[in-house]
Amino acid sequence: MTSPHQPGATPPPGCPAHAVPPPEAPQTPAQPDPHAPLKLYGPDFAADPHRFYRHLRQYGALAPVEIAPDVTAMLVTDYRAALDLLHDDSTWSKDSRAWMQTVPADSPIMPMIGWRPNVFFSDGAAHARYREVITDSFRLVEPHELRARTHQAADTLIQRFGKDGRVDLIADYARLIPLLMFNGLFGMPDSYSERLIAAIAGMLEGNSPEEAAAANEEFTTCIMELVGAKKAARGPDLTSWFMDHPNELSDEELVHQIILTMGAGNEPLANLIGNALARMLSDDRYYNTLSGGALTAHDAINEVLWHDPPLTNYSAHFPLRDVFFHGTWLRAGQLVMVSYAAANSQFGTTTLDRPGSGGGSHLAWAAGPHACPVKRHALLIATTAIERLTAWLSDIELAVDHSELVWRNGAFHRALAALPARFTPITPDQAGATPWHNRDSSPSSSTRSEQISTERRPASAS
Template sequence: MTADAPSTEERVPFHGALFEQDPSTLYAEMRRRHGPVVPVLLDGDLPAWLVVGYREVHQVTEDDELFARDTRRWNQWEHVPEDWPLLPYVVHNPSVMFTEGDEHRRRAGAIGDALSAVDQFDLRLHCERIADRLVDGFAGSGEADLMAQFAQQIPLLAVAKLFGMPEAEAPQLVRDVAISLDVGPDAIPAYMRVQESMARLVAEKHRNPGSDVPSHLLSHPSGLTDEEVVQDLLVVTAAAQQPTANWIGNTVRLMLTDDRFSMTLTGGRGSVGQALNEVLWHDTPTQNFIGRFAVRDTLLAGRRIRAGDMLVLGLAAANADPHGSLSLDADLMGNRAHLSFGHGEHGCPFPAPEVAEIIAGATVEVLLDRLPDLALSVPAESLVWRPSLWMRGLEALPVAFTPAYVSGV
C-alpha cells in the first residue's frame, strides 16, 4: 500500500520551541501518527521527509545510489529564499560532505587514514592537560559554567593539536567556529576567517610538514589538492567542535542528575564510558541531519518519495525507535548500535568517532577527578537546551564545588 504525496496541511511543521525543548515526546507522537517516514515542513514551509525509523535510516544511509548526498539534486531550490536560515546546511561546496561515489571514497579515505595516524595515547595525555588547564581557570572560585568554561573550549584545543597549529591561534579559532555554526549575520564572516586560517595552515604545512592531520592529507597517495585539503579540514573542524562539546556537556549533566551515577562521581572513571554511550542513545549531540536526496521516484516505508525530495535523517528519533535496535529501558552497556555518528559511506569516517570519544572521555574524567563534589548549582529542570532542531546541547551548565587549588599543570 502506498500513500499519495501529502498536502501542505498534512505535513508536520518541523520547527518551533516544542521541538527544541522536548523533542523526544514529539518524535514519538510523529512516529505514532505517521509511521517511520514523516512528511514535514521546514522553515519557510519547504517540504521534506523526516526519517524517524531506525531501520529506515539504515536503509537510506546504506543505499547511496538511490538516496544521494549532493544537495544540488534538491527539487525545491526555486522556492528557497536567499535568507533561508538552513542554507548553510544545503549550499553545495567542494568538500567531502557533498561528494559521491568514488570521489567520496577518495576524500573520506584520506581523512580516515590521516586520523588513523594520530597517536591516541599522546592525544589522551594532551586532552588531560587541556582539561587540567581549564579546570585551573575556575577551580579556586567554587563555581563555573561548564559549557562556556569547559566543554565549549575543549574540542578545538584538541583539534589544534591534531592539526599542528600553534596554541596561540586556538582561542580565536574557537570563537570563529562557534560564531560560524550559529545562524546570524556574523556567521559568514566568521566562516571566511576560519577558511583563511585553514588556508594559512596548509601553506605552512607545505613549508614545514609534521606528524599532523594536514601534513598527512597533503602527502596522501590520493593526491588531494590544496583546496580539497582546506575544505576537508573545515569539515573536520566543524564536526569536531559542537558535537563533541555537546557530548561532553550532556554527559556531565547526565552524571550530575541521574541517581545511577551519583555514587560513582568520586573516582568514578569506570562510569564515564557508560554515561558517554548512554548520551549517544538518549541525548545525542546531533539530533537531525540534512540528509539525502532521492535520485529517482521510489518508495520508503510505503511513502512515495519523488526524485529530488529531501530526506532529513532523524538520528535521535531513530535511536529511540522501539522497533529499532533495542527498547529504551534496555541495558545500554556496550551497545554501540546507535546512529549518532551516522551510518554507511557518509557516516563519520573511522576512526573519527574513536578520536571524539578519547577527547570527551579523557576530559570528563579529569573534571570529576579534580572536583569530586561537583554538583549543579540550579535545579536540573531549570537547565535550558539551546534552541536547535539539529544539535542537542545546553545553553549553560552552572555547577558548584568546594574551591580547590590549581594543579600547576
C-alpha cells in the same frame, strides 16, 4: 518552499493516496496547523525535541518538517528506515547541488547542507578518495598521545576555574576541550579558538541568513590561513598529513576536508561532553560514581548517544529517482534527513533500558559508507575529558536544577546553552596532587587503548 509530501499534497503520478499523511493528522501544541510541516527550530523544539518526534511518528517512517524558514525536508524517524537509507548508496546521493537551486541562496541552513567538494557531500569514488585522506591521517594519531593531549587540555582549563568553586561547564570546559585538541592536532594556534567557537556556533544555529553566511566565511578564512601557514612549513599535524597524502588533494579539496573535519570534531564533541556531564551530575545513578560507583563516564556517553546525540538530525540525502520508501513517495532530488534522536528513541530512551543492547547500535555516528570515520578518537577525547574533570573535582554538582537548563536553538544539534556547576575549590598549594603539577598521562582504567598504525596504507575504500 512547499513539500510535495506534506499532509494534503498531491502524490506523484502513480502514487497511492494513502502514502500522504491525511489532513486530520493529530496536532501538537507547538504546531497548531496540521497541514504545515512541523518546525524543528525555535525554543519549543529545543526545550523538548522528543515531544516533536512522538508527534512526527504518527505520519509513519517519514514526516514533513521545516528545518529553517521556507525550507522543508522529509525526516526519517524510524530506526529500520534510517538504516535502510544510510546503507543504500545506489538509491540515495549526498550531492546537494540540484536541491540548492530550490531554496533561497541565503538560507541560514546553507552552511550545513550546501554542497562542497568534501567527504560529506560526495558519492562513490570521490567519497572513497576523500575518506581515505581523513582515516589514514587520523591513524597517525596514537591513542596514548591523544589521551595525554586531553589530560593536558583538561588540566589547563581546570587550573583556570579550580580556585573559584563555580564553573559553566559548557563555556569554560566542554566547548574548549575540543578546540584545544583539534587546534593542536591540525597545527592551528590557540589564538584562533574564540574565532572558531563563534563561527561554528553561527553555522549550526543559523539564526539569520546574514549570521550564517558571516559564520561560514569566518570559519573558511581561519582554515585558509592555516593551510597557507602549513604550505610554508609542514609539521607533525593533520593539516600536513592531509596535504601529503597520496590521494593528492587540490587546494580547494584540502580546505574543505579540513573545514568539515574541524567543524564535525569541535561542536558535536563539545555537545557530547556537555550532555554527558549534565546527565552524570543530575542522575542519582551516577551520584556515587565520583567516589567509585557502578556507572561511569562511558555509561553517561552511551546514554547521551542514544537519547540526546550531539547531532540530532542530519545525514542529508537526495533520492536519485522517484522512490516509494517505507510508505512514502519521494521525488528525485528531494531533501531527506535522518533523525538519529527519533530513530534511537523509537523503542526506548536509553541504552541502560535495553538489556543486552551493548550500547553499540545507536545511530549517533550515522551508519553505512558515510558513518563517522573517527568515532574512536572522539569517544576517547570525551571519556578522558569527563574522567579528568570528575577526578580532580570529585564533589562537583549542578548549581541549578536540571529542569532549569536551557537548550540552544537549532534543527541539527542538541546543545546546552550553559551548565552551571559548583564544587569545593582547589588550589595549587594544597596537599596532594593537583592539576597544576600533575602531568600523569597514563591510560584511564575505563578507556581501552586502541592500536592505530602509523604506517601509510595503500588507498582503499573505508
